[in-house]
């Protein structure tokens with residue numbers, strides 16, 4: 181579902197990068213990736229992308245970005261982990277900030293709901309409209325008509341918040357890590373490019389989502405990045421639903437549990453050369469065979485509901501970036517791969533990601 185829309189948005193990003201690289205040869209990937217993932221999420225959830233147009237003057241666009249950034253920043257509440265701090269004033273201050281943020285988020289999402297409600301009342305069933313497709317809010321609103329006590333505005337508002345806030349920055353940050361690793365490992369880019377060439381052949385068309393199943397090495401690059409740089413790096417907000425034992429420790433029911441994904445996925449007892457970027461380790465294996473050693477989308481009932489979507493967006497974006505551009509670092513030095521220590525839940529890079537790229541001449545006619 182929404183495959184054509186994802187293709188359009190990736191193509192739009194590629195065209196923007198092509199224009200930027202013609203001017204300066206240098207591109208700001210942090211902005212490009214955030215814009216891509218936000219556009220895709222907004223179109224899918226709310227049926228529009230204009231929040232995210234290049235025209236950053238739009239007040240709403242700025243507001244949405246601020247909400248997403250603040251949500252991810254505030255997701256890690258230190259007093260939840262160090263109960264002693266609950267007795268200090270910090271908790272009270274934080275609660276106030278969270279209340280303000282929540283009221284902004286609710287207001288913003290409610291305006292999206294009202295907008296779709298108005299459109300639906302004007303045009304009727306969007307499925308009949310060839311130019312418009314149903315977005316997720318439309319689906320919720322039509323369910324609301326049959327079960328209003330369950331699909332309340334509050335419930336829909338909460339779901340929409342989770343999708344927009346959870347879906348955009350996480351994927352964008354991961355994309356920054358994928359490209360950072362690629363810039364530091366040009367031999368990996370070469371192999372991925374060869375794989376794309378072998379499958380598609382020549383320059384007659386751009387890669388699409390149907391190609392992804394035939395590109396295992398590209399897929400392995402993304403899997404290996406998710407191992408080394410999981411975003412989020414910790415799974416928090418879990419509570420033991422019954423008494424249990426973990427690693428020999430007795431955990432009473434109700435205990436707040438934190439899973440340190442980064443530590444598990446780079447544990448030398450579980451992984452060979454744990455900190456080395458080796459996409460090959462994901463070739464010819466079933467990911468489920470790694471069991472609890474590899475959980476970049478969480479596990480069980482509260483696992484990420486959008487794993488397939490996230491993997492498709494990243495696969496399509498990186499397949500296209502490798503197919504159409506030659507990549508290089510801005511300096512000879514390897515990129516700094518340190519995680520941000522700013523306490524951010526999603527573990528972004530310390531510095532924004534800049535790179536040099538050149539359009540592969542044979543692909544230029546697809547981008548201009």
Ligand code: HEM
Nearest residue numbers: 342343346347351415476477478479482483484485486490
């Ligand atoms: C490659 C990109 C993504 C990664 C690596 C990722 C990873 C995760 C992880 C680790 C969790 C927490 C699981 C847990 O605590 O056990 C999660 C939850 C969630 N993710 Fe994603 N995610 C990605 C993309 C997305 C997208 C695109 C969306 C929506 C459009 C999304 C929506 C959600 C939601 C709604 C939850 C909360 C689920 C719940 O609490 O029941 N994610 N994600």
